Amino acid sequence: MISKIFAILYKDFKIEINQSHLFFSVGLYVISSIYIIYISYQPTGILSLEHWVSIFWVIILFSSISAVSKSFFQESGNRNYYYYYVLSPDELIFSKLIYNFLFIVFVTFLTFIIFSFLLGNFIYSFSFFLSLLLVGALSISNCLTLISAIGHQVKNNSILISVLSFPVIIPILLLLIRLSKISSSEFSWNLIQDDFYLLILLNIILVAMTKILFGYLWRN
Amino acid sequence: MRYIKILCVLLLTFTATAGILFEVPRLPILNETIRVLYFHVPMWFTMIFLLLLSSVNAYRFISTKNIKYDLISYNYAHVGVYFGVLGILTGMVWANYTWGTFWTNDPKLNGSAIGLLIYFGYFILRNSIEDESKKAKVSSVYSVFAFSMLIPLIFILPRLTDSLHPGNGGNPGFNVYDLNSQLRIVFYPAVIGFICLGLWIADVKHKLLKITNKR
Numbered sequence: 001m002i003s004k005i006f007a008i009l010y011k012d013f014k015i016e017i018n019q020s021h022l023f024f025s026v027g028l029y030v031i032s033s034i035y036i037i038y039i040s041y042q043p044t045g046i047l048s049l050e051h052w053v054s055i056f057w058v059i060i061l062f063s064s065i066s067a068v069s070k071s072f073f074q075e076s077g078n079r080n081y082y083y084y085y086v087l088s089p090d091e092l093i094f095s096k097l098i099y100n101f102l103f104i105v106f107v108t109f110l111t112f113i114i115f116s117f118l119l120g121n122f123i124y125s126f127s128f129f130l131s132l133l134l135v136g137a138l139s140i141s142n143c144l145t146l147i148s149a150i151g152h153q154v155k156n157n158s159i160l161i162s163v164l165s166f167p168v169i170i171p172i173l174l175l176l177i178r179l180s181k182i183s184s185s186e187f188s189w190n191l192i193q194d195d196f197y198l199l200i201l202l203n204i205i206l207v208a209m210t211k212i213l214f215g216y217l218w219r220n
Numbered sequence: 221m222r223y224i225k226i227l228c229v230l231l232l233t234f235t236a237t238a239g240i241l242f243e244v245p246r247l248p249i250l251n252e253t254i255r256v257l258y259f260h261v262p263m264w265f266t267m268i269f270l271l272l273l274s275s276v277n278a279y280r281f282i283s284t285k286n287i288k289y290d291l292i293s294y295n296y297a298h299v300g301v302y303f304g305v306l307g308i309l310t311g312m313v314w315a316n317y318t319w320g321t322f323w324t325n326d327p328k329l330n331g332s333a334i335g336l337l338i339y340f341g342y343f344i345l346r347n348s349i350e351d352e353s354k355k356a357k358v359s360s361v362y363s364v365f366a367f368s369m370l371i372p373l374i375f376i377l378p379r380l381t382d383s384l385h386p387g388n389g390g391n392p393g394f395n396v397y398d399l400n401s402q403l404r405i406v407f408y409p410a411v412i413g414f415i416c417l418g419l420w421i422a423d424v425k426h427k428l429l430k431i432t433n434k435r
Contacts, residue, residue, distance in 0.1 A: 146361075147362075147365075150345070150358055150361060150362055153349075154345070154348055154358065160344070160345065160348060163341050163344060164341045164345060164362065166337070167334050167335075167337040167338040167341055167366070167369075168338065168365070168366055168369050170334050171369060171372055171373045171377055174377065175377075198376060201372070202369075202372055205368055205372070206368075206369075209364070209368050210365075213282070216282040216357065216360075216361060217358065217361045
């Protein structure tokens with residue numbers, strides 16, 4: 001099973017390198033949206049932590065939706081039939097989960113670097129915030145992968161993916177924003193443990209539901 | 221079904237009369253608005269109950285592929301959302317008299333609003349697919365997935381933060397209802413009565429849907 005997952009991942013990355021315009025378009029999306037924020041906050045720049053954190057996560061949310069929504073669209077119809085004979089649904093969905101996770105990690109770190117370069121940095125406890133970015137990327141990818149598989153069933157309807165994913169992703173985003181606000185001060189495990197455990201719990205629920213439901217969704 | 225109807229009529233008649241006429245505890249700020257407990261809270265109980273039935277039926281559909289369960293699931297979701305909207309409206313009227321505003325940024329309010337958004341997304345998804353069996357499959361999968369996120373949203377997240385809403389600290393108001401037997405006498409029948417009403421409406425809608433589908 002694991003070798004098959006890696007085979008699909010390898011194939012996905014090869015496609016990604018061959019069609020690098022998709023990869024760069026997401027990067028450009030991030031950069032241009034941050035630049036719009038930068039211009040609109042002139043001349044003072046962002047002054048409060050609340051603005052910084054909320055705009056930061058909103059940019060990550062929108063760019064990850066556009067990044068993830070193509071992960072199933074780039075598979076052509078014939079290739080899906082081929083997968084149907086070769087793979088089990090679990091193998092396919094786990095490879096997509098890992099692939100989306102890596103992609104969103106790239107998006108979050110790119111956003112963080114450019115955001116703190118242009119708009120200043122409010123983060124005090126760095127190591128905690130970086131691990132929060134990793135956990136956040138994991139949660140967002142867990143949340144969006146099944147939704148993008150649902151959106152794939154509805155032909156060329158990328159707006160539907162964003163409509164369907166907003167309400168589902170809001171609890172995760174609330175937790176991430178709350179935890180990021182905490183990371184602007186000195187790190188203390190007592191402050192974060194409730195929210196952090198809840199985030200882990202939500203991830204477990206999401207992965208379990210994705211694994212169970214994708215099998216039903218995929219079979220035609 | 222007949223017993224549910226009889227129970228519903230009896231209990232709701234009792235709720236409507238006793239809810240307005242019976243003695244209630246006098247509390248500052250709340251005063252007579254405490255009676256909204258009989259009409260606002262049961263709406264949410266009913267909504268959660270109906271949405272639970274909806275997602276159970278959605279799961280039954282994806283495991284059996286019987287289109288009947290998909291119709292049932294859609295029906296329950298529809299009626300459940302009606303009750304959710306009524307719950308928000310009754311809550312807003314109450315909030316206007318006690319908090320002085322119709323809407324505030326409160327975890328419970330946000331949770332319920334987002335919960336309704338999830339089901340509006342579900343209806344949009346259903347309407348955007350033409351093919352019947354595909355519509356049933358995709359929307360059932362989304363319904364089960366979304367319901368599994370609704371539970372932490374409504375039941376866990378609000379408990380982790382301070383809330384203005386009665387029931388978890390802050391406002392002394394409805395913590396009393398845990399103790400006060402006067403309120404309980406009307407509150408429990410009201411919950412059961414409204415759940416029966418929800419089941420009744422869903423039953424009528426289901427019959428209507430079956431007739432229109434046949435034609």
